[in-house]
Amino acid sequence: MVNTQSLVKIALTDEQLKCLRPLRHRYFLIFEDPRLRPPVLDEMMPDLQRVIATVAQRYCDSTTPHLQFDELMGEGNLKLAELISKEVMESEKCPTRVSFFKYFKSAAANHARSRVQKYRFTEKRTGQKPPPRAQRFIPAAKPDEEEHAAQPQPEYHKNVELSLDDPDAGLQVPDHAEQNEKDDAEVNWNFGDSAAEYAHLLTPVEKLVFHEMILPSPHARCYAELDAWRKSNRHKLSLKIKFTHMAEAVGLAPELFEEAVLTIRNKIKAYRMMTEVEQEQRARRNAIVAQLKQVFGLQIPPDIDDMVVNRMITMAARDQFDKVKDNQQVAEMLTEINAKVPRTIGGGRLACYGVLYQKNCRQCNSCDLRHSCAVEAANLGLTKMVQSQRLLGAKQPRTPAFLPRTDTDSHVTSTDEAEIVSHLQETFQRAERNGLAYYYHHVGDEKKRRYIFCIERTAPLRLRFCNPSDALKKRLVGKQKTWFPRENASMTEIIALIEQHGRETFEA
Numbered sequence: 001m002v003n004t005q006s007l008v009k010i011a012l013t014d015e016q017l018k019c020l021r022p023l024r025h026r027y028f029l030i031f032e033d034p035r036l037r038p039p040v041l042d043e044m045m046p047d048l049q050r051v052i053a054t055v056a057q058r059y060c061d062s063t064t065p066h067l068q069f070d071e072l073m074g075e076g077n078l079k080l081a082e083l084i085s086k087e088v089m090e091s092e093k094c095p096t097r098v099s100f101f102k103y104f105k106s107a108a109a110n111h112a113r114s115r116v117q118k119y120r121f122t123e124k125r126t127g128q129k130p131p132p133r134a135q136r137f138i139p140a141a142k143p144d145e146e147e148h149a150a151q152p153q154p155e156y157h158k159n160v161e162l163s164l165d166d167p168d169a170g171l172q173v174p175d176h177a178e179q180n181e182k183d184d185a186e187v188n189w190n191f192g193d194s195a196a197e198y199a200h201l202l203t204p205v206e207k208l209v210f211h212e213m214i215l216p217s218p219h220a221r222c223y224a225e226l227d228a229w230r231k232s233n234r235h236k237l238s239l240k241i242k243f244t245h246m247a248e249a250v251g252l253a254p255e256l257f258e259e260a261v262l263t264i265r266n267k268i269k270a271y272r273m274m275t276e277v278e279q280e281q282r283a284r285r286n287a288i289v290a291q292l293k294q295v296f297g298l299q300i301p302p303d304i305d306d307m308v309v310n311r312m313i314t315m316a317a318r319d320q321f322d323k324v325k326d327n328q329q330v331a332e333m334l335t336e337i338n339a340k341v342p343r344t345i346g347g348g349r350l351a352c353y354g355v356l357y358q359k360n361c362r363q364c365n366s367c368d369l370r371h372s373c374a375v376e377a378a379n380l381g382l383t384k385m386v387q388s389q390r391l392l393g394a395k396q397p398r399t400p401a402f403l404p405r406t407d408t409d410s411h412v413t414s415t416d417e418a419e420i421v422s423h424l425q426e427t428f429q430r431a432e433r434n435g436l437a438y439y440y441h442h443v444g445d446e447k448k449r450r451y452i453f454c455i456e457r458t459a460p461l462r463l464r465f466c467n468p469s470d471a472l473k474k475r476l477v478g479k480q481k482t483w484f485p486r487e488n489a490s491m492t493e494i495i496a497l498i499e500q501h502g503r504e505t506f507e508a
Contacts, residue, residue: 038058038101039089049276050197051105052076057283059112062291066119070285075115076108083107100195209260212246219249288333289313295330296320307381314340314380318350334463340380350396354383359426363398365419366492416491419462423495424453427502438466441506452505453498463494469504472497 005210056072065071082105083089094100189211193200202210212220223245228237243442247257274282286302289309296316300309317324317334321342334341345351354376357364364370377383424430428439431451439453454464465476465483476483477496485494 033095037060037097038417039094039097041084041089044097044100046276047101048080050279051101052080052108053279053283054197055105055108055112057287059116060287061116062287064119067115069280069287071180072095072112072115075111078113079108080104082106087211105193113461180209191230198268198271200302201271202264204266204478206303208250208312209246209252209257210264212250213261216241216246217249220245223248285337292333292337295323310339311338311381314355314382318342318355321350338379342374354380356398357383358398359422360385365495367398419461419491420461420463420494421455421458423498424455427454427498447483452501463498465501466499467505468501472501472504 005070017345019443052073055076056069060072061067062069062070073493088094088103089100094103126146187204187207189207191211191214194212195214199207199210199468203217216224220241224239224241227245231238241347242259243261244323246256249252250257285306289300292298292313296313298312298316300312317330317339324334324342325344329340340355342350342355353373357373357377359374365372367373374383424439431438431444433451437455438451440449440451451466454466456462456464463484463485465472467481468476468483473483477482485497489497
């Protein structure tokens with residue numbers, strides 16, 4: 001007997017077939033390419049947070065509570081939640097990840113701009129009430145009709161010029177014309193959305209290399225084709241654009257091009273490995289640096305090293321101390337980015353600690369805070385440069401500090417010994433003789449060379465003065481040809497004796 005139930009055909013309606021058919025984003029999950037893969041919230045969440053942080057960093061303003069960085073981050077997450085609740089990710093507007101990122105970036109930027117328009121460019125902010133709509137425009141009076149000339153002019157006949165400058169806060173909004181000139185001066189690299197996220201980390205030369213790596217120029221393709229024809233056989237042509245072709249196209253040596261490629265990879269890798277906390281800290285620092293640039297009138301590129309930024313802002317704060325002493329907010333921003341906040345020590349003078357340190361300076365060598373001052377200056381990169389006296393001026397002298405000490409504190413420490421040896425090596429020429437280190441002047445005939453110092457022992461330091469003058473012998477201890485500093489002499493006294501002996505022998 002045949003089972004007739006399996007042979008019965010069931011007619012399904014279009015709605016039933018539509019319900020049985022799997023959704024498009026379900027079977028498109030097999031693709032890994034973002035141009036084909038549908039949007040998945042768990043996979044995109046880190047990148048979405050970076051987009052929100054980038055928009056918040058661009059439109060944040062610390063002078064108002066409504067445009068703080070944290071507030072804009074919260075508004076961006078709220079906008080994302082609204083899009084998810086409206087099922088935009090499953091709609092036909094955003095079938096792929098690329099299209100959803102474009103849609104969300106535009107939505108977040110428009111929302112941030114609307115908040116700027118709401119809390120900055122309004123009557124609540126400017127204090128100026130706009131005139132009625134009927135009185136905003138002045139009708140043109142006809143010269144041949146006296147009745148029009150006799151009519152009273154509207155009350156608001158003159159445009160009110162509003163300014164966003166706030167002298168109390170020490171902030172200034174740049175002029176729109178200046179901003180356009182700045183934008184016109186920059187090179188338009190035409191990076192995509194993903195490449196533009198990393199382009200702000202690179203220097204101009206690295207941007208050129210990065211652009212060549214993403215989209216090789218016709219010159220690079222031409223050089224690659226020439227090499228391919230040179231190495232090809234009759235049946236196969238293998239075309240491959242190498243770094244040597246790109247380097248020749250942009251006019252760089254292959255070694256410099258490869259070094260730039262490694263630097264770009266390291267910067268992008270470090271940026272992608274940043275956590276959310278590090279990204280927020282970086283965005284906050286960039287916002288503070290942008291405000292300090294407006295306060296002190298500086299031009300700092302975004303890709304410059306952080307130590308150079310701290311050093312520049314530190315010196316600008318000393319040069320424009322009037323903008324810091326009466327504004328606690330600027331001082332807090334300087335502390336936030338690890339810049340040195342200038343302070344006064346009486347009489348309107350600025351303290352030199354941690355900023356004006358200079359090696360082998362007479363005032364610095366006699367100061368008891370020289371070691372900690374050198375560490376502070378090294379953290380800001382101020383020990384690698386010599387500051388001009390014209391920049392420092394007469395109002396910024398180096399003032400040595402003296403701490404209370406006992407009789408045992410007058411002995412030279414190991415750090416002081418290293419400072420004395422460093423002073424000898426920088427001031428005089430060194431030579432080895434009989435296993436000992438001798439020092440003499442750089443100038444003069446080699447046959448008439450005269451040794452003036454000798455290090456007989458390094459630990460503890462034993463420095464011998466060779467043939468000192470009669471006036472110098474009174475300040476030394478020894479007899480005949482062996483003269484040494486006093487046992488309880490400090491580092492400052494020893495360096496002063498070295499300078500006196502070097503000056504007397506040089507003049508002789």
